Amino acid sequence: MTKLTINSVKNSKIDHVNFNELPFGKVFTDHMFSCDYVNGEWVNPTISEYGPISLDPSARVFHYGQAVFEGMKAYKDENDDIFLFRPEDNFDRINKSAHRLAIPEFPKEFFFEGLEQLLLLEKEWIKTGKGNSLYIRPFVIATQPAISASPAEEYKFMIICSPAKSYYAGEVRVIFAEEYSRSANGGVGYAKAAGNYGAQFYPTSLAHKEGYQQIIWTDANTHEYLEEAGTMNIFFRVNDTLITAPTSDRILDGITRKSVLQLAKDNNIATEVRPVSVAEIKEAANNGSLKEIFGSGTAAVINPILGFKHGDFKFELPALTDNNYSSFFKKALNDIQYNLAEDKHQWRHKVTK
Structure with missing residues (x-):
């Protein structure tokens, strides 16, 4: 060099x-x-x-x-x-x-x-x-x-x-996208291209006017499947199973996302990596099986979502004090990052002279 x-x-x-x-x-x-x-x-x-x-x-x-x-x-x-x-x-x-x-x-x-x-x-x-x-x-x-x-x-x-310090301050609620799209098949959604983020600002500003902090983007073809948020990959906890969309040419291969999935496996938490429909999450909200939604990303680490809106449907997530997955994963990740816990996957990289 x-x-x-x-x-x-x-x-x-x-x-x-x-x-x-x-x-x-x-x-x-x-x-x-x-x-x-x-x-x-x-x-x-x-x-x-x-x-x-x-x-x-x-x-x-x-x-x-x-x-x-x-x-x-x-x-x-x-x-x-x-x-x-x-x-x-x-x-x-x-x-x-x-x-x-x-x-x-x-x-x-x-x-x-x-x-x-x-x-x-x-x-x-x-x-x-x-x-x-x-x-x-x-x-x-x-x-x-x-x-x-x-x-x-x-x-x-x-x-x-x-x-x-922390990326988000205060409470975070989201809108499930119905009109605008973040990315499409064959595009650059999987890349951290500057234009991916600039194109999100206008629809996100519309969400802000309604009192929501982020958008969870849906697939461009049908708007029936939940994919990721503007700065985060998204996880849904239905009963005790953690569900997230698979990566593709539309979805960023998040490093925190991969780490959460591995930590879930390490701790015998059931996971499903598959398409996640708007309809099933709304149904889970209605029948009480939707326990948590949270985002993952470098800036936010783990960010709980307190509620969501889709069309006229609004839902507030239950306040969990025990067996809270978002808190568990945030602590587990932070403990590795700050050299407070065993790093059995060799994720931590020490900077030396």
């Missing part, structure tokens, strides 16, 4: 940050990693001061949307050691996303050396204690200046970091 250049800042801005009141994704650390794709190869891996970048107005990312990203977190245990959670999966997925958008795949050595050196520089930004983490955003954009509708020949890969 080309030697990594590190230009560290002289004065950190960390003392001006209130870590007790962190708006998600709006405060950034001192440094960022960047690397350029030119002449058919990735070059110039550099860590430098976080700040604006310069792009030509005709950079293809602005016109044709060649942009993919990942979401990761770093955690710190009580010994001041830093850990990542399943970072190999994030690396594999960003390259899978890149491939779908005709973006050159990123070398593994660049990804991990750049990421780990960046985290070591930003070590003080990662606070101990459950709920505290450093959110990590790797992304790739097309930078070549040309407004011709074809894949770019130049790209920039970057990693930026933001100290974080």
